[in-house]
Amino acid sequence: MSRAADRLKAVLNHLDPSLACVRASNTSGQTITHTYQPHNLRYTNDNDLLSLDQRLFYEKNGFVVIKNLVSKEDIDRFRGAFERICRREVSPPGLLVMRDVAIANSEFVPDQKAVTKIQDYQEDPELFRYCTLPEVLQYVECFVGEDIMAMHTMLINKPPDAGKKTSRHPLHQDLHYFPFRPVDKIVCAWTAMERITRQNGCLVVLPGTHTGTLKEHDYPEWEGGVNKMYHGVRDFDPDLPRVHLEMEKGDTVFFHPLLIHGSGMNQTTGFRKAISCHYASAHCFYIDVKDTTQENIEEEVRQIAERKYGMTDAIRFQDTWALRGRLVKGERVSL
Numbered sequence: 001m002s003r004a005a006d007r008l009k010a011v012l013n014h015l016d017p018s019l020a021c022v023r024a025s026n027t028s029g030q031t032i033t034h035t036y037q038p039h040n041l042r043y044t045n046d047n048d049l050l051s052l053d054q055r056l057f058y059e060k061n062g063f064v065v066i067k068n069l070v071s072k073e074d075i076d077r078f079r080g081a082f083e084r085i086c087r088r089e090v091s092p093p094g095l096l097v098m099r100d101v102a103i104a105n106s107e108f109v110p111d112q113k114a115v116t117k118i119q120d121y122q123e124d125p126e127l128f129r130y131c132t133l134p135e136v137l138q139y140v141e142c143f144v145g146e147d148i149m150a151m152h153t154m155l156i157n158k159p160p161d162a163g164k165k166t167s168r169h170p171l172h173q174d175l176h177y178f179p180f181r182p183v184d185k186i187v188c189a190w191t192a193m194e195r196i197t198r199q200n201g202c203l204v205v206l207p208g209t210h211t212g213t214l215k216e217h218d219y220p221e222w223e224g225g226v227n228k229m230y231h232g233v234r235d236f237d238p239d240l241p242r243v244h245l246e247m248e249k250g251d252t253v254f255f256h257p258l259l260i261h262g263s264g265m266n267q268t269t270g271f272r273k274a275i276s277c278h279y280a281s282a283h284c285f286y287i288d289v290k291d292t293t294q295e296n297i298e299e300e301v302r303q304i305a306e307r308k309y310g311m312t313d314a315i316r317f318q319d320t321w322a323l324r325g326r327l328v329k330g331e332r333v334s335l
């Protein structure tokens with residue numbers, strides 16, 4: 001293919017796939033539509049990294065697992081950075097530390113035993129290195145294109161369940177939390193920091209659900225309580241097949257923001273660790289979620305921002321994202 005065609009394709013790949021086509025007229029004046037995606041692949045870009053089988057798998061299922069992607073050495077460094085945060089030796093600006101709801105009001109223990117998840121680690125240079133690892137970014141580029149923003153960062157330290165099943169994460173779609181689009185230009189990278197099994201609460205996915213729409217989310221009615229902001233999909237077909245993603249240290253799953261997923265309870269005595277980043281194309285744009293199913297999460301984020309940062313109505317939901325987002329490759333365009 002010519003370089004011009006390559007460039008055109010690169011540009012088209014940044015657009016909403018429904019727009020990623022060109023219209024031209026044939027000799028009899030009829031309009032024909034031709035997409036530049038080989039085999040009409042909608043969710044992945046053409047490059048030399050993903051095999052056709054891997055692309056087809058993602059197109060069909062909404063996720064793909066890459067074995068042994070992040071080195072053990074890097075993961076050990078991330079673990080060290082997490083432990084320093086838990087011991088309060090460092091406290092990166094903007095970091096949110098969440099304790100499990102079952103132990104939130106118990107005595108303070110200054111180590112990882114109290115911490116279920118840290119969020120917004122973008123100002124911690126060591127942890128943020130995860131989001132910039134070339135081996136991760138080269139895959140991210142297959143989904144979102146060349147201009148890449150790290151929009152949301154987390155390290156999840158799923159605690160041994162305290163007996164109330166609060167260590168579960170209900171089934172949800174991450175898009176519920178995101179006021180930006182297009183949806184197909186967002187992807188999550190989630191790396192196992194140790195061996196993760198059904199026993200310690202691996203990710204559970206409902207393959208193929210990424211082809212659906214964003215569903216209504218709310219707190220599930222769980223007897224033992226639910227963690228703050230752990231909304232679940234209100235209605236989903238309970239007969240849809242579930243796949244438990246058991247992974248080894250360093251294995252990384254990339255998944256679509258509409259893929260319904262969650263994680264089961266941790267039935268071991270260890271803290272199950274994973275590090276993740278949600279990436280989006282820098283060409284994405286913010287949307288107003290008023291009068292959509294996302295209004296409930298917008299309101300919760302507003303309350304947290306107010307409590308934590310003294311923010312007022314002048315700060316919009318999308319501003320809280322623009323402040324936290326970081327460019328990791330290419331050019332910052334509209335996010």
Ligand SMILES: CCCCCCCCCCCCCCCCC(=O)SCCNC(=O)CCNC(=O)[C@H](O)C(C)(C)COP(=O)(O)OP(=O)(O)OC[C@H]1O[C@@H](n2cnc3c(N)ncnc32)[C@H](O)[C@@H]1OP(=O)(O)O
Pocket residue numbers: 096097098099100101104105117119152174177226227228229230231301304305309320323
């Ligand atoms: C710049 C704005 C930033 C705003 C943050 C935006 C968050 C956006 C989320 C995007 C996620 C997108 C990706 C999809 C991922 C899906 C998810 O993972 S959703 C879950 C992510 N959400 C969170 O992590 C929630 C954020 N956490 C918090 O806001 C706080 O940790 C907290 C839960 C409010 C606790 O605050 P903290 O100051 O640490 O705690 P206390 O002062 O001790 O308690 C205050 C109050 O809250 C109760 N509480 C504590 N822990 C929990 C808990 N885990 N679940 C429920 N409730 C909790 C505690 O009992 C206190 O209540 P009280 O009535 O005042 O006594």
Ligand SMILES: Nc1ncnc2c1ncn2[C@@H]1O[C@H](COP(=O)(O)OP(=O)(O)OP(=O)(O)O)[C@@H](O)[C@H]1O
Pocket residue numbers: 168169170171198201202204220232242261262263264265
């Ligand atoms: N009653 C429920 N409502 C909504 N989501 C649930 C409910 N029970 C479990 N889940 C969620 O469904 C997902 C899969 O649960 P499932 O029970 O299949 O797996 P698990 O708990 O990891 O494994 P196992 O059942 O072998 O312990 C998890 O994300 C879990 O949080």
Ligand SMILES: O=C(O)CCC(=O)C(=O)O
Pocket residue numbers: 154156158169174203261262263274
């Ligand atoms: O249990 C996990 O690590 C998954 C958490 C998750 O899906 C999320 O935070 O969006």
Ligand SMILES: [Fe+2]
Pocket residue numbers: 172173174261
């Ligand atoms: Fe999620």
Ligand SMILES: [Mg+2]
Pocket residue numbers: 264265
């Ligand atoms: Mg279960």
